[in-house]
Amino acid sequence: MSLFATFDNAESAQIHCQFAVEWQPAPHSRRGELRCPIGGQDVGIAWELAGHADAPLLIVAGGFNEGRHVCGNDLDAIPGWWQAHADLLSRHRVLAINWLENTSTAAQADAIASVCKALGLPPARAFIGASYGALVGLQFAARHARLAERVIAISGAHTLCAVQWARAGIGIATHALRPETIAVPLGLIAVEGDSLAPARTLAELAVRAPNAWLQKIVSVHGHAAYLKETAAIAAALNTALDD
Numbered sequence: 328m329s330l331f332a333t334f335d336n337a338e339s340a341q342i343h344c345q346f347a348v349e350w351q352p353a354p355h356s357r358r359g360e361l362r363c364p365i366g367g368q369d370v371g372i373a374w375e376l377a378g379h380a381d382a383p384l385l386i387v388a389g390g391f392n393e394g395r396h397v398c399g400n401d402l403d404a405i406p407g408w409w410q411a412h413a414d415l416l417s418r419h420r421v422l423a424i425n426w427l428e429n430t431s432t433a434a435q436a437d438a439i440a441s442v443c444k445a446l447g448l449p450p451a452r453a454f455i456g457a458s459y460g461a462l463v464g465l466q467f468a469a470r471h472a473r474l475a476e477r478v479i480a481i482s483g484a485h486t487l488c489a490v491q492w493a494r495a496g497i498g499i500a501t502h503a504l505r506p507e508t509i510a511v512p513l514g515l516i517a518v519e520g521d522s523l524a525p526a527r528t529l530a531e532l533a534v535r536a537p538n539a540w541l542q543k544i545v546s547v548h549g550h551a552a553y554l555k556e557t558a559a560i561a562a563a564l565n566t567a568l569d570d
Contacts, residue, residue, distance in 0.1 A: 388460025514567030
């Protein structure tokens with residue numbers, strides 16, 4: 328059976344979305360596809376919502392090649408891309424999407440907001456974004472402040488060098504935003520030695536945003552630290568969530 332939802336987007340225009348594909352073969356976790364106009368195009372947003380309905384909500388977003396299956400759950404036991412943080416994630420209800428193709432970070436943020444509103448979810452305890460997901464998380468903070476109590480951005484900032492990201496195989500459309508416009512509390516996690524998201528850029532973001540704090544970790548893995556420095560990232564996440 329098709330379900331419909333009507334809600335306001337970042338520009339307060341009324342739009343209509345339809346759950347084109349939805350199924351619930353597990354007690355708690357769900358997957359589906361939401362058909363929705365984003366950025367002037369009708370797109371399909373593939374989403375996964377895992378965990379107990381009464382657990383606090385986390386929105387989780389990773390690198391450009393990392394999608395909606397964040398961690399193994401009762402719907403799909405296969406380990407997800409952030410399985411290393413299963414202990415933290417299992418204490419929450421986790422929402423994630425597959426990235427849309429050939430669009431901006433702002434449009435990706437709008438896509439996640441569309442799913443939140445269509446599913447009738449409460450404000451998230453946090454939006455946790457790493458790498459490309461951190462860029463989207465910052466856009467989410469600027470455009471959908473009421474949908475998350477805070478945003479935690481790992482290795483992603485308000486501005487970036489498109490050439491460097493392109494060398495990493497990631498094409499980024501216009502992303503730059505003004506930190507002064509972000510009212511949501513920001514927890515920033517920088518990695519010394521990260522060439523894609525230099526620690527100095529995250530430090531600038533922390534100074535310019537109205538309510539932000541910065542943690543730094545040191546890693547030989549550079550930008551990949553969010554996947555490989557499990558203990559350090561876990562400690563930083565717990566600090567950011569409890570601040």
